[in-house]
Amino acid sequence: MRHHTLEHRFVRNAPRELEPGVLYISMEYATAVHSCCCGCGERVVTPFTPTDWRITFDGESVTLNPSVGNWNQDCRSHYVIERNRVVECGRWSDVRVEAERRRDMRAKAAYYGRAAASARPDTPPTAHAVDTEQTSGIWSRFWAWLST
Ligand SMILES: [Zn+2]
Incomplete structure (x- = not known):
């Protein structure tokens, strides 16, 4: 782990070139x-949604929950950002990574299924499909941010 602390920076858009050791936060x-805190330089994007990450700002430092697991990158680093400190967590096995992916899919399906049902009361309660409109909304918001 090359970076043991991160400096948080509230921004509107993330810069094209990320400064290592800086956590760029866009509320917008x-x-x-x-x-990536291991020093490999991979861009790690953590969206805030009810089923992804949450950020806590105590006025001095930020905490990001849950942990950051860079399973799709070569380094496969895994850490939590707690009050700007980077705390290394153990590497996960393939089985555990797969289990987490499934849990994440279930959580999203459950959340967006419910949100979609409550947003449109005329939707029959049997609709469990992920609301693609909302999901793609998050992604386009994302891409808009990354490509500016
Ligand atoms: Zn890395």
Whole structure:
């Protein structure tokens, strides 16, 4: 782990070149992005949604929950950002990564299924499908942010 602390920076848009050791936070786009704390330089994007990450700002430092697991990158680093400190967590096995992916999919399906049902009361309660409109809304918001 090359970076043991991160400096938080509230921004509107993330810069194209990320400064290592900085956690860029955009409230406007409900997303944070940082350069992987292991030092590999991969861009790590953590969107804030009810089923993804939550950010806590205590006025001096930020805490990001849950942990950041860079399973799709070569380094496969895994850490939590707690009051701007980077706390390394153990590496996960493939089985655990797969279990987490499934849990995440279930959580999203459950959340967006419910949100979709309450947003449109005429929708039959049997509709459990992920609301693609809302999901793609998050992604386009995301891409708009990354590509500016
Ligand atoms: Zn890394």
